[in-house]
Amino acid sequence: MPSFSYKAVNSGGQHIAGVMTAENYQVALRLLEEQSLYPIQVSEGASVGKGLVGGRRVKTAHLTTFYSQLADLLKAGVPMLRALDVLGKQGSQGALSQIVKELREDVAGGMALGDAMAKHPRAFSPLHSSMVRAGEQGGFLEDVLHRIAIFCEKQDELRNKVLGAMIYPSILVVVGSAVVLMIMLVVVPKLRDHLRPESFNFMTHAVFWTCDALQHHYVTVAGVLVAMALAVSTLARTESGKRSLEKFQLKAPVMGNIVTMVAICRFCRILGTLLHNGVPILQSLRIAKDSAGNSILAEAIEKAGDSVKKGAALSAPLSESGLFPGTILDMIAVAEESNNLETVLVQIADTNEVRTARSIELGVRILEPVLLFFMAMMVFCIAFALLLPILSMGSGVG
Numbered sequence: 319m320p321s322f323s324y325k326a327v328n329s330g331g332q333h334i335a336g337v338m339t340a341e342n343y344q345v346a347l348r349l350l351e352e353q354s355l356y357p358i359q360v361s362e363g364a365s366v367g368k369g370l371v372g373g374r375r376v377k378t379a380h381l382t383t384f385y386s387q388l389a390d391l392l393k394a395g396v397p398m399l400r401a402l403d404v405l406g407k408q409g410s411q412g413a414l415s416q417i418v419k420e421l422r423e424d425v426a427g428g429m430a431l432g433d434a435m436a437k438h439p440r441a442f443s444p445l446h447s448s449m450v451r452a453g454e455q456g457g458f459l460e461d462v463l464h465r466i467a468i469f470c471e472k473q474d475e476l477r478n479k480v481l482g483a484m485i486y487p488s489i490l491v492v493v494g495s496a497v498v499l500m501i502m503l504v505v506v507p508k509l510r511d512h513l514r515p516e517s518f519n520f521m522t523h524a525v526f527w528t529c530d531a532l533q534h535h536y537v538t539v540a541g542v543l544v545a546m547a548l549a550v551s552t553l554a555r556t557e558s559g560k561r562s563l564e565k566f567q568l569k570a571p572v573m574g575n576i577v578t579m580v581a582i583c584r585f586c587r588i589l590g591t592l593l594h595n596g597v598p599i600l601q602s603l604r605i606a607k608d609s610a611g612n613s614i615l616a617e618a619i620e621k622a623g624d625s626v627k628k629g630a631a632l633s634a635p636l637s638e639s640g641l642f643p644g645t646i647l648d649m650i651a652v653a654e655e656s657n658n659l660e661t662v663l664v665q666i667a668d669t670n671e672v673r674t675a676r677s678i679e680l681g682v683r684i685l686e687p688v689l690l691f692f693m694a695m696m697v698f699c700i701a702f703a704l705l706l707p708i709l710s711m712g713s714g715v716g
Contacts, residue, residue: 322346326355333358336420337437353427376441378474380414382467389463399426417441430454445588448605458595465591472587472671476580479675483682487689494693501700502529509704517707525703564612568641576681578641579674581612583667585619586646590663600627615641632659646670 324346325335334355350357384405391401402422406415417438424434432451435442446466453462506529518526531539553559567577585606592602600623607619618639625635633651636642646666653662 322360324350324355324357324361325359326350326357328355334420336417337439353423376414376417378470378477381441382470382474384414384418385463385467385470389460389467392463393460398431414441431459445605449588449592452592452597452601452605453595461595462591465595469587469591473584476671476675480678483679487682487685490686490689490693494689494696498693498696498700499532501697502532506700506704507533509708513704513707517710519703519706521699521703522707525700561613564614568612568614573681576674576677577612578615579670579677581615582642582646583671583674585615586663586670587667590660590667593660593663599632615639 323335323337325333327333346360347357350360387405388401391404392398396404399422402418402425406418406422408415420438421431421434424437425431430451432447432449432454435450436444436447439447449462449466450459453459502525506525510526510529513522554563566574568574570577589602589606592605593599597605603619603623603626607616607623618636618641621639622632622635626632631651631654633647633654636650637644637647649662649666650659653659
């Protein structure tokens with residue numbers, strides 16, 4: 319079903335923007351009319367939402383707080399509309415406050431919370447909307463909201479660790495690149511005037527050629543770099559390019575194992591959460607396969623779901639993909655035999671997320687000396703290319 323972004327005015331004269339799903343343009347207009355909204359602009363495509371309201375992005379920390387507080391209010395017996403009304407008045411949550419107000423209007427109009435959240439796919443991921451919808455149908459919405467909050471908190475914590483670990487290497491790359499550029503644009507041209515061409519070697523010619531390209535053809539160099547970036551970006555948007563990129567992410571040295579384990583941990587946590595809340599395993603697999611964030615892993619999980627539908631165990635088809643480590647498969651197999659799969663899956667996620675965080679820290683520590691060595695080699699090559707002619711001229715004078 320297509321999505322329609324809209325800008326409208328309510329009965330109080332307030333401007334409202336959002337996204338809705340409808341069969342066609344006429345149905346979208348009718349839905350707006352049923353909500354007492356006067357449409358100003360309605361266009362197909364989710365151009366508003368998914369985390370952006372008025373150009374601002376919804377922070378993960380605000381989403382975590384929203385899920386946690388909504389779960390607490392519902393568990394305390396507060397009606398849904400009253401709970402959304404309270405959360406919508408919290409201006410500290412920025413863009414999320416406006417979205418919560420729209421959720422409240424949709425729920426008041428008879429829409430389920432999960433369906434109302436699906437209208438804002440950039441604020442609430444399809445995975446969260448599916449889990450909330452399953453919680454509403456199964457009568458365990460409070461527990462689902464609480465577990466989504468824990469999941470978001472852990473994901474945000476892991477992402478912050480990665481970003482924090484990459485600060486120093488990023489500074490190292492920027493400073494090292496600036497030093498090399500300064501040498502190539504300032505130091506090399508001054509020394510070049512004092513060197514005789516007959517004393518040049520291959521490295522000297524290469525350094526001077528690079529220096530000329532940066533000085534006199536910088537527009538061409540920048541154009542080539544931009545064209546390469548656009549080509550890679552365009553290729554990554556195609557189905558074959560996206561699949562090749564995802565395959566490289568899973569098989570890349572060092573980082574491939576980290577990317578794979580992050581996806582597996584996310585899948586195990588979501589599947590364990592859904593099973594713990596009483597969602598049938600086939601429905602849980604359909605929801606959890608999209609949480610992996612990798613189409614190759616999602617295909618393996620989908621095949622596992624087909625095998626489970628035929629009566630096979632979950633661990634057997636997962637092992638055929640070659641992506642899941644043997645230790646995790648053994649734990650899943652034992653959990654299936656003991657009928658304790660939901661608890662073991664969450665334990666797998668907890669244990670391996672800690673190990674993955676350590677692997678990330680170790681990878682960053684290895685990356686730092688590698689970057690230092692690479693920058694030192696660049697400076698050494700430039701110095702060698704310049705010093706060798708100088709020494710050659712000195713020996714000739716002697």
